[in-house]
Structure formats: C-alpha cells, structure tokens
Amino acid sequence: MKAFAFILSSILAQQVWASNSCFDNQAIKDLIAASEAIDSCFAKDVNDCEVDKMTVDEQQELSSQRLIPYDRSKNSLMNDATGVVSAELTKGGRVAVTSGQKISSCHIITSAHLLYKNGGVSVDDQDFPALKDSESFDLKFHTGQACDSKRFNKTVGAQVFFKMTDAGKDFVCDGKDASGACLKRHFYGKSDLVILKLKTYIKNDLNVFKLKTTPMGISNFGDRVNCWGYPGHNSQIQLPKEISDKLLWFQKDARIFRGINARGVLTNATAYPGMSGGGCSTASNPRELLGVFAYKNSRSGISAIEVTAETVDAKSANFLSSFQYLAERYKKATEKDIADLDKECD
Numbered sequence: 001m002k003a004f005a006f007i008l009s010s011i012l013a014q015q016v017w018a019s020n021s022c023f024d025n026q027a028i029k030d031l032i033a034a035s036e037a038i039d040s041c042f043a044k045d046v047n048d049c050e051v052d053k054m055t056v057d058e059q060q061e062l063s064s065q066r067l068i069p070y071d072r073s074k075n076s077l078m079n080d081a082t083g084v085v086s087a088e089l090t091k092g093g094r095v096a097v098t099s100g101q102k103i104s105s106c107h108i109i110t111s112a113h114l115l116y117k118n119g120g121v122s123v124d125d126q127d128f129p130a131l132k133d134s135e136s137f138d139l140k141f142h143t144g145q146a147c148d149s150k151r152f153n154k155t156v157g158a159q160v161f162f163k164m165t166d167a168g169k170d171f172v173c174d175g176k177d178a179s180g181a182c183l184k185r186h187f188y189g190k191s192d193l194v195i196l197k198l199k200t201y202i203k204n205d206l207n208v209f210k211l212k213t214t215p216m217g218i219s220n221f222g223d224r225v226n227c228w229g230y231p232g233h234n235s236q237i238q239l240p241k242e243i244s245d246k247l248l249w250f251q252k253d254a255r256i257f258r259g260i261n262a263r264g265v266l267t268n269a270t271a272y273p274g275m276s277g278g279g280c281s282t283a284s285n286p287r288e289l290l291g292v293f294a295y296k297n298s299r300s301g302i303s304a305i306e307v308t309a310e311t312v313d314a315k316s317a318n319f320l321s322s323f324q325y326l327a328e329r330y331k332k333a334t335e336k337d338i339a340d341l342d343k344e345c346d
Helices: 002-023 026-037 056-064 076-081 324-334 338-344
Strands: 067-070 082-088 095-102 107-110 138-145 152-163 171-176 182-187 194-198 223-229 248-261 264-267 279-281 291-293 318-321
Touching: 002 026, 002 138, 026 067, 076 082, 076 095, 076 138, 082 107, 082 152, 095 138, 095 291, 138 194, 152 324, 279 291, 324 338
Parallel strands: none
Antiparallel strands: 067 248, 082 095, 082 138, 095 107, 107 194, 138 152, 152 194, 171 182, 223 248, 223 279, 248 264, 264 318, 291 318
C-alpha cells in the first residue's frame, strides 16, 4: 500500500511539474522579481514612489512591469475558470481570439466584439437566441496550463447563449460602405458582453466565478483590483511568443475608478490586445468577477497609473464591462436571474 501511495504521489508531482515547468525560465523569473520589487508602489497609498510626479510615459513604464506570467498550476480556479475563446467566424476563414471566464458549470462570459465587431457578421436585436443561431461560429474555450508542446490542456466547443446586439443601443457603426452597410461595429462598454454555453461540461463544477451585478460603490480614490487575461504576443512582451502565448498574465493591485461612461468602468490596469474578456476581482473576494476588459482599450494597452475620468484619453486608461446592465437585460429577456445560470446546465 505504501509503495502504491509513493507511486501515486510521484505521478501527481510529475503532473504538477509538467504544468508549471515553463516557470523554470530565467526570463520569467526576472519579470516576476522586477514586479515584486515595486509592490510597495501599488499596495499602499503612502509610499516613496512619487508616482504623481512622473510623466505619463514614466507611469506607463512602471505600470507595464506589473503584468507578469501567473502560475495557474497552483490555483485551480484560475487554471480551470480562465481561458481563451477562439472563434472561426467563417468556415476556413479568420480565427479571432480573446480571453474568457467560466461563470457557471456550462457558461463562459467574454467580449461581444470578438464575434460581432466585423460588420460582415450578421446581428439582430434578439438577446436570447436559439442555440442553433450560433452554428455559423466555430467557438471553442481553451483552458488548463500547459508547458509542453500544447498551448492548453483542454478544449471544449461552445455556442452563443445570450448577447446584446441591438444597433444604436449596444453599438454604433465606425464606418459604412457605399451601400450604407456597416463595416465595423463599436460596442459600448456596458454592452460589450456575450455569454456562451459549453457543449460539454461537468455538472456542478465549483471552479467558476460569480458576477457582481450590483453597483460597485467605488471610493473617491479608486479601489484596488487584480486583473488578468491572455494577451496576443506583441513587442512589449519580453518573452518569446511560444512561451508567452501559453501563459495567463496577471496584474496585482491595479485600480478601478469612479467616472463610468459609455466605454465602461475606468481602470489603470494594463490590457494588451487579446485581453478583452479578461477579468478583474478584489483580493478579498477573488471569486467575484467585477468586470471584463471592454472594447476599446488604450492604443498601447498600457495605462498611466494616476488617471481620472477627465484625463482618461490623455493618459491612455482602459475600461471594464461591468455586469449590472447585463443582469437587467438577461432578466428582461428570460424572466430569470443571471445568478441562477447554473440551473441552465442540465
């Protein structure tokens, strides 16, 4: 019996090593160490960093050092409930990719612009479509840290379950062709959300986020949040693409601020392209999702640290889609509470 227990523990140890072996990498260790060295600049209101005296560029440089790889093998919630949503918008055509979060045993929340930004993709004003209406999308949800040749450990098919695509109410057209057809849709922050339903799932899966659907009540100075997502590789990521694309990227002690506008909830969290649909929560309640990154983020993806509703454009701040409006629309369309989504996983 002892021999069997030893063998089993050895197998489990090897599995953990396989899933976090990419963190045995000096470049990753250096990024993490550099971020830890400036923890005090973000964790406490009173510190010696004098961020308010920095230029916007200096603030952005400091802020960029906070987004670092996160070892999901040590956290089952982050490993199983966060992932990447891929959408093949036309058969054999372009595949769009963004971040997504599991919010029930069988539901994923992500950004609506993943599917509906392109004006060539048809939309209607029906919030709660029949599942067959999403068969034109080849949707998949990818989860589970993998440090071997695979990018993720698990891939599951999905369908559109709930959306908000009412023209003029949820989005506007950025441009039209000669015949007046919309070329590109720009979603308002409050509406840039879509719920997907997984085609296969484990009933009563506990590794899920709950949505905060009540007003946030943000303090005058902003509230600290931890944020994450799966960015596409870019020149600002100091790791090779074959490594960085496999990793969840995490930012500790970002802030959300008062001053909600059409773009969403103001935040100074870094949000590179691909992190749309990535989430934020507080350290005290990590299972409660406050919002996901909305369209459109700052041009570089990196925000200044000291931002306000008045300086948001000059300092390239980012935005979150919160869930109060989504909950209201879901209730109106289905006569059900969004908190009871798990009951739809039959």
